[in-house]
Amino acid sequence: MEVGFLGLGIMGKAISMNLLRNGFKVTVWNRTLSKCDELVAHGATVGGSPAEVIKKCTITIGMLADPAAALSVVFDKGGVLEQICPGKGYIDMSTVDHETSIKISQAITSKGGHFLEAPVSGSKQPAETGQLVILSAGEKALYDEAISALNVIGKKAFFLGEVGNGAKMKLVVNMIMGCMMNTFSEGLVLAEKSGLDPRTLLDVLDLGGIANPMFKGKGPTMLQSNYAPAFPLKHQQKDMRLALALGDENAVSMPIAAAANEAFKKARSLGLGDNDFSAVFEVVKDLKRSS
Amino acid sequence: MEVGFLGLGIMGKAISMNLLRNGFKVTVWNRTLSKCDELVAHGATVGGSPAEVIKKCTITIGMLADPAAALSVVFDKGGVLEQICPGKGYIDMSTVDHETSIKISQAITSKGGHFLEAPVSGSKQPAETGQLVILSAGEKALYDEAISALNVIGKKAFFLGEVGNGAKMKLVVNMIMGCMMNTFSEGLVLAEKSGLDPRTLLDVLDLGGIANPMFKGKGPTMLQSNYAPAFPLKHQQKDMRLALALGDENAVSMPIAAAANEAFKKARSLGLGDNDFSAVFEVVKDLKRSS
Amino acid sequence: MEVGFLGLGIMGKAISMNLLRNGFKVTVWNRTLSKCDELVAHGATVGGSPAEVIKKCTITIGMLADPAAALSVVFDKGGVLEQICPGKGYIDMSTVDHETSIKISQAITSKGGHFLEAPVSGSKQPAETGQLVILSAGEKALYDEAISALNVIGKKAFFLGEVGNGAKMKLVVNMIMGCMMNTFSEGLVLAEKSGLDPRTLLDVLDLGGIANPMFKGKGPTMLQSNYAPAFPLKHQQKDMRLALALGDENAVSMPIAAAANEAFKKARSLGLGDNDFSAVFEVVKDLKRSS
Amino acid sequence: MEVGFLGLGIMGKAISMNLLRNGFKVTVWNRTLSKCDELVAHGATVGGSPAEVIKKCTITIGMLADPAAALSVVFDKGGVLEQICPGKGYIDMSTVDHETSIKISQAITSKGGHFLEAPVSGSKQPAETGQLVILSAGEKALYDEAISALNVIGKKAFFLGEVGNGAKMKLVVNMIMGCMMNTFSEGLVLAEKSGLDPRTLLDVLDLGGIANPMFKGKGPTMLQSNYAPAFPLKHQQKDMRLALALGDENAVSMPIAAAANEAFKKARSLGLGDNDFSAVFEVVKDLKRSS
Incomplete structure (x- = not known):
């Protein structure tokens, strides 16, 4: 099966590499074309623009950094819209707000193209090993058509109904x-400041009812102040902001999410936006006045 | 091995039942003595006061509802202190602040007795099946002496150093x-108000990096507004308050914990204190004005 | 001096009446023209459209209800844009987001016209007596030209730099x-629940360092659960949301504002959006579960 | 009239100086006796212990830093309790939790002494000029007896009923x-980061409905990062903690207060506890990671 792939950031690169490893033919495009080199070394073809990729492939997947990039790849000159047409499908795996998703969907379906939004849950490592969770919505027919690719990308692909x-x-x-x-x-800092070994806290947590892969995976690296980005903090903060906006639309009061969002914003103001989102740990730890 | 047991609330009852099932001789006491009946039916003996239990047993375990009850069982007339002496040990499994723990420890060791604080992580079901996590601290010798009982009560018994x-x-x-x-x-309400099926959210969460037994176990009952108390909300709120106080002592700023505490307080003001702590869900859902 | 005036709602009517009283010639327009009658009785002239008013006057002031109305009066048929030209100025006193303001500014300056945004602080009574606070920004030359009118409208007209x-x-x-x-x-509820008379709290507050007209004015009505809208809660919540968005843009962490926003959202979910913003008091008071 | 005065911190010194200036005979005591020197230079007498001051004076006022100090001055060796007796009154102006106040009240009245708690609202400057607001409660007879002193100390002395x-x-x-x-x-930082002059914000605020002496007084010094302590941040944080505890007792959810408390704790962790409470401004401003 041939698949187009737009956007080779951390996630996009891992997913398309996984597709290649599983025998898919992949045509890739990235704004900075040099980022395609590693994929090409593993057998990918390069398209000169999103439109070229769409032209070549029946199904094209996009994985862009944010709503602006997701829109740009569709609407700009040389974008998806120029070549999308009946018989071709575009699957947008970017994490965007539902309004952006609906806007893209309307543009593509108005050209007769098929659209599926399919944001994923999981970061770099699950992306590399095909263990993402895929949250697709839109045209069921395209979901069915793409299912072999979706099953390689994720361990489970949900179909959730209407776009958005x-x-x-x-x-x-x-x-x-x-x-x-x-x-x-907060727990790690509270433990340490109270005279407990935060590594023992990790052990205790891992045995109890709130044990989860994220605590287990991120805990040890956080204690080493290692924030190599699996999921950049600025994207996490963007998602918090969008979730809060969704709550605002529906009059859902979410004080915990609001407090967390402000901590992520503080982390951004400390210059940590490009670090892993676990770098919010730095906000809870001791800080110094700036001048 | 013979073990005394003081306090037969949800947790105390489950633990002492588990001890009986595992062949321990158990002498129980509870402020409302009628609560001892079920234990007696399963082979327990009853002590007329904490002091009587201590007199009879080499090792006695306490599991009281809060710091006041934990102190009362030790210091009041007929309390632990009246009979504790060299060669006898008291293990307090109540969840109390460290100052309470230290106060009890000092009183007991001043009489020559041995003390171990051993709060547990886990609620009713793990208590019944001996799957608690035990967070003990104090006299290592008592920990070693009691290890066969601790290993029946929990799947893991940590020894964490000094009392507190x-x-x-x-x-x-x-x-x-x-x-x-x-x-x-907040996530469940946001999902529902945004037109998503909250049960699907449970499925999605359970496949991802933040999957954990609590979400999996509590999610379905919360969606049925079923808050049968495994861990009463008022105790959860007390623990949040004490954790915040510990943070205050050590100048640890914890905005998320603070926001969560206020939600639990709101739940208390709605009269939900005796429900399971998952009843904080009601605070996030639609509410009405009172008059 | 001759001044045009677009929009005769509560605020617009009060301001133009005040201008007439102070000897200005005023040409008014309102979507419902009958609202002009009272002004005409006091000496105003009527323009048939925003464009006509602009054509007749060197300086025209707009005071519209919301961003949609502010845009409509400029961009619609018969709107400001049709007649604005070099030598003519438009001062928009509506409260709008800075993006709306910038959009209007760009349209007007592209026609060679002059633009000043000038939202005001203060409600009906200060508008009648010329005691508003004017927050103007845009073209300094227009500010200088209009200063005699601004000084009649407000007790102080700030010039704050660029539009927005x-x-x-x-x-x-x-x-x-x-x-x-x-x-x-929160303070009023805490007082009452702690056995203090909240009316005494009002007296105490009014004597101290945080005494302010809002506490003094709103306190007594809030204690009577009287929320007749001077400033609707839904508009206050919109402004909190926009302020938080402005903070997000500039990586300013604002945990207090975020918590307050969530309380206003809770108030909206209680159906209080059209009440005065002081109705957030209801969120802090006792609530009931919805079903 | 002769008055005893215990505790010569910022507030105690200002109040006793004001009493001296207004013709009262004042006998002072302070843990560090050298702090009495300046008062003596203005006519005060020194007592060697709280008990000595009580012995000498019919009415004694205490103004201590925190609950621990307030208790210590009463219950320790050489404390108030040793000499309090029928006919003598003790007025505690310290800001303490109501439980501390009740404890002191019970001890004093059990000796036949009279007690009034009388915490004040206002900081150093109002203390110097007799412009405090006095929040007294306890024995009305003592309030009446002390009214001439209270009227010198404050511009208004409320009597609020029972102790606490x-x-x-x-x-x-x-x-x-x-x-x-x-x-x-948050507003000052948001203004500055959004390209507005925060000094202009001060001017705008001072003309509107939320204008208050604190914003007017503290704003300019905060913008100069000048935090000379009128009311130390650590005391403000203590009061927030105690107010939250009062809310906890009465199941009053106070998310704004909780968020503010965490900011004050962050300020303490930055080493700002002895600065003026306005130093919480530093927490909102840019911070740096600690290492």
């Missing part, structure tokens, strides 16, 4: 994740 | 748990 | 106001 | 004040 629902589900999950990372950070 | 450390570790874990329950509630 | 700064200043002030209303509500 | 109510009222006021200081800080 994938984006919303993703935001809800990431909102919970961001809050948990904050409370985990 | 068990209490502190427990508070840190419960603080994280309480925050997670709040953010989980 | 007026809107931003308004958001900052309203953000602080919204947080103060929340903390005031 | 003064403490509670003080906490409510200080809670509101602390929240306002936080939101004021």
Whole structure:
């Protein structure tokens, strides 16, 4: 099966590499074309623009950094819209707000193209090993057509109904994740400042009812102040902001999410936006006045 | 081995039943003595006061509802102090602040008795099946002496050093748990109000990096507004308050924990204190004005 | 001096009446023209459309209800844009977000016209007596030209620099106001629940370092659960949201504003959006579960 | 009239100086006796212990730093209790929790002494000029007897009923004040980061409905990072903690106060506890990672 792939950031690169490893033919495009080199070395073809990739492939997947990039790859000159047409499908795996998703969907379907939004849950490592959770919504027919690729990319591909629902589900999950990372950070600092060994806290947590892969995986690296980005903090904060906006629309009061969002913003103001989102730990730890 | 047991609330009853099932001779006491009946039916003996239990047993375990009850059982007339002496040990499994723990420890050791604080992580079901996590601290010799009982009560018994450390570790874990329950509630309400099926959210969460037994176990009952108390909300709120106080002592700023604490307080003001702590979900859901 | 005036709502009518009383010639327009009658009785002339008013007057002031109305009066058929030209100025006193302000500014200056945004602080009574605070920004030359009118309209007319700064200043002030209303509500409930007379709290507050007209004015009505809208809660919440968005843009962490915003959202979910913003008091008071 | 005075911190010194200036005979005591020198230079007498002061004076006022100090001055060797007796009154102006106040009251009345708690609202300058607001509660007869002194110390002396109510009222006021200081800080930083002049924000605020002496007085010094302590941050944080504890007792959820408390704790962790409470501004401003 031939698949197009737009956007080779941390996630996009891992997913397309995984597709290649599983025997898919992949045509890739990235704004900075040099980022395609490693994929090409593993057998990918390069498209000169999103439009070229769409032209060549029946199904094209996009994985862009944010709503602006997701829109740009579709609407700009040389974008998806120029070549999308009946018989071709575009699957947007970017994490965007549902309004962006709906806007893209309308543009593509108005050209006769097929659209599926399919944001994923999971970061770099699950992306490399095909263990993502895929939150797709939109055209069921395209979901069915792409299922062999989706099954390689993720361990489970949900179909959630109308376009926008994938984006919303993703935001809800990431909102919970961001809050948990904050409370985990508070717990680690509280332990240490109270004379407990935070590594023992990790052991205790891992045996109890709130044990989870994120605490187990991130805990040890956080204690080493190692924040190599699996999921950049600035993206986590964007998702918190969008989740809060979704809550605002529906008059859902979310004080925990709001407090967590402000901590992530503080982390951004400390210059940590490009670090892993676990770097919010730094906000909870001792800080110094700036001048 | 013969063990005394003081306090037959939800947790105390489950633990002493588990001890009986595992062949321990258990002498129980409870403020309301009628609560001892079920234990007696399973082979327990009853002591007329904490002091009587201590007199009869080499090792006695206490599991009281709060710091006041934990202190009362030791210091009041007929309390532990009246009979504790060299060669006898008291293990306090109540979740109390470290100052209470230290106060009890000093009183007992001043009489020549041995003391171990040993709060547990886990609620009713793990208590019944001996799957608690035990956070003990104090006299290592008593820990070693009681290890066969501790190994029946829990799947893992940590020894954390000086008295107070068990209490502190427990508070840190419960603080994280309480925050997670709040953010989980926010996520469930946000999903539902945004047109998503909250049951699907449970499925999605369970496949990802933040999957944990608590979400999996509590999610379905919360969606049925079923809050049968495994861990009463008022105790969760007390632990949040104590964790925040521990943070205050050490100048640790914990905005997420603080926001979660206020939600638990709101739940108390709704009259939900005796429900399971997952009833904080009700605070996030639609509310009405009171008059 | 001759001045045009677009929009005769509560505020617009009060301001143009005040201008007439102070000897200005005023040409008014309102979507419902009958609203002009009272002004005509006091000496005003009527223009048939915004464009006609602009054509007739060198300086025209607009005071519209919301961003949609502010845009409509400029961009619609018969709107400001049709007649604005070099030598003519438009001063928009509506409270809008800075993006709306910038959009209007760009359209007007592209026609060679002059633009000043000038949202005001203060409600009906200060408008009638010329005691508003004017937060103007844009072209300094227009500010200077209009200063005699601005000095009649307000007790103080600030010039804040580039277009958008007026809107931003308004958001900052309203953000602080919204947080103060929340903390005031918390204080009143805390007093009452602690056995103190909340009316005495009002007296105590009014004698101290945080005494302010809002506490003095709103306190007594809040204690009577009287929330007749001077500033609707939904508009206050919108301003909190926009202030937080402004903070997000600039990586300013604002945990108090975030918590206050969530309380206003809770108030909206209780159906209080059209009440005065002081109705957030209801969120802090006792609530009931919805079902 | 002769008055005893225990505790010569910032507030105690200012109040006793004011009493001296107004013709009262004052016998002072302070833990560090050298602090009495300046008062002696202005005519005060020194007592060697709290008990000595009580012995000498019919009415003695205490103004101690915190609950521990307030208790110590009463219960320790050489303390108030040793000499209090029928006909003698003790007025405690310290800001303490109501439980501390009740404990002191019971001890004094059990010796036949008279007790009034009388925490004050206002800081150093109002203390010097007799412009405090006095929140007294306890024995009305002692209030009446001391009224001439109270009227010199404050511009208004409320009598609030049973002992504990003064403490509670003080906490409510200080809670509101602390929240306002936080939101004021957020507003100043938001203004600056958004390209507005924060000094202009001060001018705008001072003309509107939320204008208050604290914003007017503290704003300019905060913008100069000048935090000379009028009311030390650590005391403000203590009062926030106590107000939250009062809310906890009565199941009052106070998310704004909770968020503000965490900001004050962050300020303490930055080493700002001895600065003025307006130093919480530093927490909102840019911070750096510690290492």
